[in-house]
Amino acid sequence: MITIAISSQKGGVGKTTVAINLAHSFARSGRRTLLVDADPQGSVGLSLTRQSRLLAGFYDLIQDPTLSAEELIVPTRLETLSLVPAGQGSAYELGGGSMGVSLHRVRGFLRDLDAKGFEVCIIDTAAGLFGVTADVLTAANAVMIPQQAEPLGIRSVPKMLEALTRMRIVNPHLTVLGVVLTMMQVNLPESRDTVQALRNILPHELVLHTVIPRDDLFIKASARGLPVGVMDAGALTLGIFDKLRLEVERKLVGVIAG
Ligand SMILES: Nc1ncnc2c1ncn2[C@@H]1O[C@H](COP(=O)(O)OP(=O)(O)OP(=O)(O)O)[C@@H](O)[C@H]1O
Ligand SMILES: [Mg+2]
Structure with missing residues (x-):
């Protein structure tokens, strides 16, 4: 099983949106996929299942x-496609002191999922x-880092690179899939310029080719906790996340089973 974390230092950059829709794309391609909500705010399961708020989940297991x-x-x-909600233990203390304490629980959890035959595990953090x-x-x-394609995003590049370095320190075996630019406003020159500027600043292997456009459909879908592809008029965005999935698969050749 391949485990892909969707993480970033910044909030509100599109992590949950990318996690849900990427998991949906892997599942549609026929791979047994599990989407894990490791955000104590518990947004993934919001309404994928009506009772997900009441179910035990990731933080309970920890x-x-x-x-x-x-x-x-x-x-x-x-x-x-299956999912593991954040769970009732979501009030779990996020404080820095907990690093390492839950590591063996997380590892055991991933081993169990592997034994159950899951091929891909996407973790929204x-x-x-x-x-x-x-x-x-x-x-x-592996880890993917969403970043909003807006002029202010450029300012966070040094922090982003610092974050990537830190990820590689905690886990030298981690494949850094790179930054995925999100919420690009195709018709706005400033947004297009930002994408180009970020590509110029960041090492090219660290920026994924696929860019996620800004689309109101994502807001409508996220209000219902759904992958955008299952919404009416969601067909176009299906293609975008399939493209992102193919890029991920190419970067993970040798790690992911054919
Ligand atoms: N491509 C997009 N187009 C339009 N709106 C989007 C897009 N991606 C995300 N959004 C919206 O932006 C907001 C933040 O997105 P999301 O929840 O995915 O970010 P996040 O990084 O998971 O946030 P948090 O750090 O709070 O967990 C949501 O309201 C979401 O619907
Ligand atoms: Mg989120």
């Missing part, structure tokens, strides 16, 4: 050694690279 991965897996309408997120990054095979 706190309660008697829980098994099996008990947390929620099926979706798409046979190849909270903003910031400390605490449980650091443990997730230590246990993951």
